[in-house]
Amino acid sequence: MLQIGKYWEDPSVLHVNREAPRASYIPYADADTAREGKRGRSPYYQTLNGTWKFRYYESVSRVEDGFYADGADTAGWDDLLVPSCWQTNGYDQLHYTNVNYPIPCDPPYVPDANPAGLYVRDFLIRDSWSEKVPYLVFEGVNSCLYVWVNGVFVGYSQGSRVPAEFDISRYVRSGSNRIAVMVLKWCDGTYLEDQDLWRFSGIFRDVYLLARDKTHVRDAFVRQRLSDDFGEAELYAEVETNGRLDVTAELRDAEGRTLRTASAAVDGKGVLTIALAKPELWNAERPYLYELFVKAGDEVLRFRVGFRRIEISDGVFRINGVPVKLKGVNRHDSHPELGQTIPIRHMIRDLELMKRHNVNTIRTSHYPNDPRFLDLCDEYGFYVIDEADLECHGIRSYDAVPEGAFHTLAKHPDWKAAFVDRAVRMVERDKNHASIVIWSMGNESGYGTNHMAMAEWTKERDPSRPIHYEGAASIYNGDPNVDCLDMESRMYPSVEWVEQYAADPTNRKPLFLCEYSHAMGNGPGDLRDYWDVIYKHPKLMGGCVWEWCDHGIKTETPEGVPFYAYGGDFGDKPNDGNFCIDGLVYPDRKPHTGLLELKQVIAPVLVEAADLAAGSIRVTNRYDFIDLSHLAIHWTVERDGELAGQGQLWELEAGPRQSQTVTVPWERSVTVPGRYVLTMSVRLNRETRWAAPGHEIAFAQFELPAAAGSDAGRKIVRETFDVTANEDGGVLTIEGFDFRHRFDLSLGTFVGLSKHGVPMLAAPARFNVWRAPTDNDMYAKKKWLEEGFDRAFMKVYRCEWTKRDRSAVDIAVDFSLGGYIRSPIVRGKAVWSVDGSGEVALRVHVQVKNNLDYLPRFGLQLTMPRGSDEVEYFGYGPHESYVDKRQSVRRGLFRTTVDDMFEPYVKPQENGSRYGTEWAVVSNAQGMGLAFASPGGTFSFNASHYAPEDLTAAGHDHELVKRKETIVHLDYKMSGVGSGSCGPQLMEPYRLNEKEFEFGLTIRPVFREDE
Structure with missing residues (x-):
């Protein structure tokens, strides 16, 4: 029998020996290497990704004590690639469920037959680390983990989708070392991770070692202040050290030129301030990023800095003083073969597809994504609603559970620390990302004092971003105190309700549709209706379509026929069938027609007829920050579907939120009968990071006032004959x-x-x-x-x-x-x-x-x-x-x-x-x-x-x-x-x-x- 503390059923124990949460970063030896952003080029980074020895047990009760011992025999164990999910490697049960828990709803208890995965790996520590302090970092483990190094217990952590970091300096030695990890499928945290997805387990994100100076910068929060006219900026690098340290902050522009530096001796906490005149502002349309290098001892930390101000004023959501519409999607981590293990190329593919389809916002439903995903969002230009790893949807009024049970955990004092922990670890990890414009306190978890504590801590730690949580909506009959939330949020309201909300002057908060227009299968069919209303009312922030991708599991029949599986295809119970097949793209990222529909509806350019007889067209720029000089219009005229003329219009120049009129130079004195249709295709005229020249942003069509119609050009004189019957x-x-x-x-x-x-x-x-x-x-x-x-x-x-x-x-x-x-x-x-x-x-x-x-x-x-x-x-x-x-x-x-x-x-x-x-x-x-x-x-x-x-x-x-x-x-x-x-x-x-x-x-x- 394994002799360990049974932390997995004790909500008062969230970790043992885990380091305090901090900003996401990798220490480098110099600024130039740090600027490349490649982890493996840091001499202070050592990946532990790769092949581990692995053994799966159907119950933790069957795990024998001593497997973690130094020199324990693992010769008969399987090999498993880390990071990965057990279930996509043939272990355990592939299982999809939406609302219902896959275990009895009896918090904080989980089944005694709690599956366990044992991981063992031997590793070397390089000689150059002999004077360093080694830290072990797990970026994502579902659902909890116990860690041993060289046979000695190091610590415990839960909270699947935020990092767990351990100081292992007391446990390692020169030469060969052994790390052993036990991951459990369920813990009391499972009650807080009831998201609508496949239930995966294991070390599913990167795991690595960091070598730190004995005295080093432990954390940095890069805050900023912009003057009212945005002409002046001040950068405040709030630095936390584990001892007295001389720290230098160097700010470079996007081209790598050093602009300003600041230095200070920091002992525990200190602030380095840099002033900058006429800063380039960051936004999703022009994601300009500076670089701040924090140097101390042998280490250089690099943080990308996007100057921007997020505020809600007069009930309107604004970025850099401009009202912005959030044209978004909800995105789960989902790969058809790897489950929740998402390669960086897969992340890039998602983001490039979103940019090509005019999406500017991502809600990380319903947990923080891999930190590299947020790096990419900073660079590509997306507004991100970063959501805490919190959903207890399965707490419902079943059986003898009293009415209102949905709010049980959100109100229960025993669960307050667990709720707050999920906000703290998200905010501390992601606080320096320009792309994050809203913090979300989770999803579908009822509403009560525990959410208020999350929001209050978040506001105190970072007042620069507004707070979101949909589960506090009055329709759920939770706590009526919603002062800690900065916006009203709804899922799937009718278009009529949305317009009524916007028209009611007593509604002071802006409205965000965190989920709307369900894209499941052949759909959605109401996008235009929503956006006609959203564009009309400043109080409407926009929303995020549910959802980005179909969560199909790539598999095959016994005869070898490939297909995408969904709930129930693996005998999983309870399951919600194909409710996970509800995206704008197929599992292989081929766009659904629904994504093409979304692209056109939210297009940042609107083309309308001004005077068709004169060939005059009005082009409206719906971008918030950039002009139209990066675009051109390719026009065609077709007569009864056949090409009759074409050309290019290059002179687009309308500023943000402005219009201009262009003239199509088509010869309109045509006498050939037929129906003439003008098509205006707005396309990129230059290369971008996410699309080639010629990529279409939007289009419009108009029937021209030409010669009389001719039944689509098919006036066929048919000879008729006598008939017999x-x-x-x-x-x-x-x-x-x-x-x-x-x-x-x-x-x-x-x-x-x-x-x-x-x-x-x-x-x-x-x-x-x-x-x-x-x-x-x-x-x-x-x-x-x-x-x-x-x-x-x-x-x-x-x-x-x-x-x-x-x-x-x-x-x-x-x-x-x-x-x-x-x-x-x-x-x-x-x-x-x-x-x-x-x-x-x-x-x-x-x-x-x-x-x-x-x-x-x-x-x-x-x-x-x-x-x-x-x-x-x-x-x-x-x-x-x-x-x-x-x-x-x-x-x-x-x-x-x-x-x-x-x-x-x-x-x-x-x-x-x-x-x-x-x-x-x-x-x-x-x-x-x-x-x-x-x-x-x-x-x-x-x-x-x-x-x-x-x-x-x-x-x-x-x-x-x-x-x-x-x-x-x-x-x-x-x-x-x-x-x-x-x-x-x-x-x-x-x-x-x-x-x-x-x-x-x-x-x-x-x-x-x-x-």
């Missing part, structure tokens, strides 16, 4: 010069369309109201299933045909759609007409059952034969679009394939539809197929190798079996996608909630190469 066995056959169509009178629909003997239907056409539910249909889906939308079939009440004249046949059908148990969903009257060219015209009048909220869709579903893979359409593209998710698509002529129209969401669902389509053609490689149009209107168009029932039934994309046929949807309307899986219900304007409507279509067999 013969009924045989309940099937009406209509034949003309080059076509033969068959209509089943009992089914009330066409079962065959052909031209020159080529069949173009592989199954009967049918009306449809069902779509494979999107993730954001989560709550609407229940009603849809109750009403039988998924099982609706057509009942034919009447079907009659007449030959109107020599070249036209009409077929009238009275019908309904409904499923078992319930009354019909819709009743309709359809009139199908076939003319002598073979074109089929449909006119349908529909009445919807009164008690239905809204339909997912209504339209015609066709099944076209194998090989019908080529698609051309005039409408919006190049990717999917819906009535509430269409800001990122542009009008034009698109040529694509059925496969390329498909969007491979991790959990299959409705995807790939095209809102506002004017006409479309689906054909085989030789151009033989069907052309679709809606006279006088547009329709929602989709072509896929999967039917709605295929998408509905599949839990993962690899479960889909691709059909040889092509399923075509021609919808009167498709309801929007919204963000209802964790947000408000779909907004009324985006619902197909009409109780009566008419819809028209034409379907024409075509041989494209003959037209």
Whole structure:
């Protein structure tokens, strides 16, 4: 039996022998090496990353005493790479849960069968460290750790995502040394780390040694003061030493030129002051960084300095005196193969993707990220809401737990130290980062005096940044005292509520949407609505979309088919299924169409028509600090989707928050009939750290007042011929010069369309109201299933045909759609007409059952034969679009394939539809197929190798079996996608909630190469 203190179930013990928290830094030997910022180039740094001996136990009770002893035999142990997570290396249980704890909710106790991971590594200390003091640093260990060096107990720590540092000078010796670490899966801190994520364990961030001078700078807090006009700055380097020390501070500019120095003898605590005239200010658009080198003894510490002032005045959030909108995302540490172990290249990839998509803010949901991530945020330019590693979402009113239990830990005095510890360690580690503009006191942990203590300590330590905590919102019925919080925060309020808050003068605090517009699956569908309101009201700070990435685990089936797994795929209980697949990017960082939508909605440049007849366009700069000289506009004019003119506009110069007018030099005296569309693409005109020249920042489109339209350039004179109509066995056959169509009178629909003997239907056409539910249909889906939308079939009440004249046949059908148990969903009257060219015209009048909220869709579903893979359409593209998710698509002529129209969401669902389509053609490689149009209107168009029932039934994309046929949807309307899986219900304007409507279509067999 292991003989150790059972600290893991005692909230009064947060550490044993752990050093006091300090700012994140690495000591270097000189300023030039420090400036490179490469840890391994410091002679005072030694990584302990690499292969360790590892043994996993299902319970700490099975760990035998002495494994940590000097010379203990580990020959039979496994090798494990550090840093890493056990679960991604085949140990323990991969487990995803959101709200619910994976253990009984019995704080501070955890199961007796508490898994343990034992780590052992031998290491050498270089001779040059003989006069130094060695420190052992763990940057992240989940959930708690015990440490031994050379068989002697060093210390204990918990708090998974902030550092634990130990002075090991008493335990090391010259030559070979051994470190042993025991990591437990659970401890009382687990109750404070109930974030919505995969539950990983182990030494998952870097571990290393630092060699310090015996007397050294232990900590530094680089504060600043800016004059009211920002023309003068003072830098205060508050230095803490462990003895008397001569300290010098040297400030350099971004080019490495020394600007000012200051020196002082410090014994314990001291301040070195540097004054600077006309400082370059830091902001996310121009992240100018100075460098402060703190020199003492043999050591040089380097801190990046961004001069900026953060304040809230008159209810408005401001940076450097300017009202700023936070255009953000929530970001978890997540890697599809490494779990929460995040390589620096992966961090950079995330940040570059965010910059390319106009994101300027990151909320570190819901814990401090790797300190190198914050270094990168300083450099790339992001506003960061740094969030304490605190979430106790699972403390809920279950079983006999009294109402209001959610606030239990937030109010309990026994947990106060643990709450405050998480704020202290975050603030002390990250206090010198320019990118951090807000401190957040955690997430979804109730609200009470313990949060107040966190906020009060934080304000006293760092009054330069405002304090955030959403869990204090009045809707949670926590403590009404919210004076310690500087902003109102909400998750997933409706757009209407947001506007009401902004319009109410009694609301003095700015509003921050720390989570909004849930991006799960095919979504979000309400971004434009939120931002129309946010831009309108100064009191609205902006918000962070939930969330950045899908947390899929890369795995494969027993047959070797790769896929991304989610909750429950590993037998984990409890689990929240695919609720972790809720990001703007796939696990491999391929953007979802939702990210493209966000990019356009929050774009820092707005392009509007001033006088289209004169080619005059107004360009508004929505940047807060920089002008538009880094951008150019590439413009094109298309006639009916074909290029008619193009050019470049280089003279962009509007200052921040200003507008200018530009003129498109296009010859407007055009007499060729057609529809002319002007597209303005705002692009980078120079290289940046995150994108190449030509990268598009935003776009806009305008229909020009040119010659009269021409049905998208397709005025085709078609010769008509006489038709014959013969009924045989309940099937009406209509034949003309080059076509033969068959209509089943009992089914009330066409079962065959052909031209020159080529069949173009592989199954009967049918009306449809069902779509494979999107993730954001989560709550609407229940009603849809109750009403039988998924099982609706057509009942034919009447079907009659007449030959109107020599070249036209009409077929009238009275019908309904409904499923078992319930009354019909819709009743309709359809009139199908076939003319002598073979074109089929449909006119349908529909009445919807009164008690239905809204339909997912209504339209015609066709099944076209194998090989019908080529698609051309005039409408919006190049990717999917819906009535509430269409800001990122542009009008034009698109040529694509059925496969390329498909969007491979991790959990299959409705995807790939095209809102506002004017006409479309689906054909085989030789151009033989069907052309679709809606006279006088547009329709929602989709072509896929999967039917709605295929998408509905599949839990993962690899479960889909691709059909040889092509399923075509021609919808009167498709309801929007919204963000209802964790947000408000779909907004009324985006619902197909009409109780009566008419819809028209034409379907024409075509041989494209003959037209």
